[in-house]
Each structure stands twice: as C-alpha cells, then as structure tokens.
Amino acid sequence: MPLKVCSLYSGSSGNSTLIAGENTKILIDCGVSAKAEELALFNVGVRPESIKGIFITHEHSDHIKGVGIMSRKYNIPIYANEKTWEAMESKIGDVSLSCRRYIKSGSETYIDDLCIGSFRTSHDATEPVSYTVTKGSKKVSIVTDTGYISGSIFDAVLGSQLILLESNYDPKMLSECIYPSSLKQRIAGNKGHLSNEVCADTILRLIDSNIKYILLSHLSKESNTPEVAFHTVKSKLEENSVYIGSDVMVDMTYRDKSTHVYSLV
Numbered sequence: 001m002p003l004k005v006c007s008l009y010s011g012s013s014g015n016s017t018l019i020a021g022e023n024t025k026i027l028i029d030c031g032v033s034a035k036a037e038e039l040a041l042f043n044v045g046v047r048p049e050s051i052k053g054i055f056i057t058h059e060h061s062d063h064i065k066g067v068g069i070m071s072r073k074y075n076i077p078i079y080a081n082e083k084t085w086e087a088m089e090s091k092i093g094d095v096s097l098s099c100r101r102y103i104k105s106g107s108e109t110y111i112d113d114l115c116i117g118s119f120r121t122s123h124d125a126t127e128p129v130s131y132t133v134t135k136g137s138k139k140v141s142i143v144t145d146t147g148y149i150s151g152s153i154f155d156a157v158l159g160s161q162l163i164l165l166e167s168n169y170d171p172k173m174l175s176e177c178i179y180p181s182s183l184k185q186r187i188a189g190n191k192g193h194l195s196n197e198v199c200a201d202t203i204l205r206l207i208d209s210n211i212k213y214i215l216l217s218h219l220s221k222e223s224n225t226p227e228v229a230f231h232t233v234k235s236k237l238e239e240n241s242v243y244i245g246s247d248v249m250v251d252m253t254y255r256d257k258s259t260h261v262y263s264l265v
Helices: 034-043 067-074 082-092 151-157 171-176 181-188 196-206 226-239
Strands: 003-009 016-020 025-028 051-055 078-080 100-102 108-111 114-120 129-135 138-143 162-166 213-217 249-252 262-264
Touching: 003 034, 003 138, 003 162, 016 034, 025 129, 034 067, 051 067, 051 108, 051 114, 067 082, 078 082, 082 100, 114 151, 129 151, 138 151, 151 196, 162 196, 171 181, 196 213, 196 226, 213 226, 226 249
Parallel strands: 025 051, 051 078, 078 100, 138 162, 162 213, 213 249
Antiparallel strands: 003 016, 003 262, 016 025, 108 114, 114 129, 129 138
16 A cells, blocks of 8 residues: 655645555644644545644744644644653643653654654754654655754665655845844754755765655745745756656645645555
8 A cells, every 4th residue: 555645834834744554644743723734634635533643843833833733623642752842832732641642763653554763853943853654665754954964864764765855945045035144044054954955965865765756845935936946956966967757756845735645656
C-alpha cells in the first residue's frame, strides 16, 4: 500500500503536513487555526477525527497555532520532546494527560504501520526537530526551519523518496526587504532558514540517492516568491546537468492552499 503525503499549508503564516499510511494518518505540525486545518483536511477527503497524532517540530506559533484546539476537539495525541512541551504549553491551552506524548529527539515512534523518526535541526527554538516517516520501503522527510544542513540532518533524510525541503529566502530580496537588520541576520544565520541556493545545493547532494520528489517549502512572503525559488533551484540544477522532470520532480508548497496528494508506491 502507498505512503501518501500532502502539504496542507507551508510558510511563515502556518505549517501543516498530512502523511497517511494504509491505516494511519498523522500531521506534522498544526500552525494554522483549527478551522483552517479542518477545511484543508476535508478538502483532501480526510476526517479530522481520523488523525492519530500531531507531531510538533518546535514551539513557534506558525507550527502550533491550532494544535491545542484540534487535540481537545478530536482527542488527538500531541507528540513533542520535553523542552518543546515546556515552551509551548502555555500557548496551546489545556491538553489532557491522555493526549500528551513525550518523545526524545533522535528517537523513533511507531503508530500502526508508520514509523516516525525525529532528528535535531538548527533553529532559534528550545529543542527544534524535524521528522522522517517510513512505511516499509517508503520514506518521507521534512526539512524546514533550520539554518544549515548538518551531517546528521543529511544522514537522517537519506533514502527518502519525497522531501519537503526549505527554500525560504532569496538573499538579494532578503537584503532589500522591509525586515529590520536583526531579523535579516537571524533568518540568514545558522539558526534561521535555508536560502534557495542552499536548497538547490542540498538537492544536488541527494540526487544520487532514492529521491523522486522535492517540494520547495516554507517560502518567505517578504523575501521570496514561488517563481524566484523555482527558477533559482532549476538554474542551479541545470548548471550541474540535473533536469527537473527527468532526474527529479520539483514542486511547490503554498502558504494558503494544499498541494495535491503525492502517493509513493
């Protein structure tokens, strides 16, 4: 049976990814309102009460905004490491003990036919992580909200058929945008986000692995556009004789709508 993936929302205004095996559906983050989350799930034919867990990467609001309400309304367990729980607890409201799940960074969690592995990222949060999801020989990874791709991050996602990979900003647009200089430095720093160029470099490093799909993710509204991100990645790949469509598929994610559902078979 396939492993299915859909980016419901991606960007600084909110992030949430649906991953589904044969019997199990989970969310990675829930950074939009519960109403928006419900609508996105309904639009792809998923009932919110069928979600068996929400895995949190870190405590920033664009990753946790709706998680408390979704958990209370549908009795969905929330999975996060201890430091992230401490940092987000006051922001998400009361969560029943039965829905509090503590995981260790670097550990694996099994829910029915899915194995969810966490790995540390480099971001300005208390203990940020991201996740791989494996079902049999199929593997999906999410790599966003990290200032650089460490060796451990690269090793964690190696072998994935599909990766949601951060392509957050264009350096020139970042330097010229309205952000204060301190925020620009934070975004471009080792605990910030990945640029379009670093995203392309990472794809080139992955190209000889099992990768089939790259979804450009977490684009900045102020210092990037989908057109700029895609053009930068496409140009850099072609400079290295890697071609979108024949060597790898590169698609976009969106801040205000879902992608189609990708099915790894």
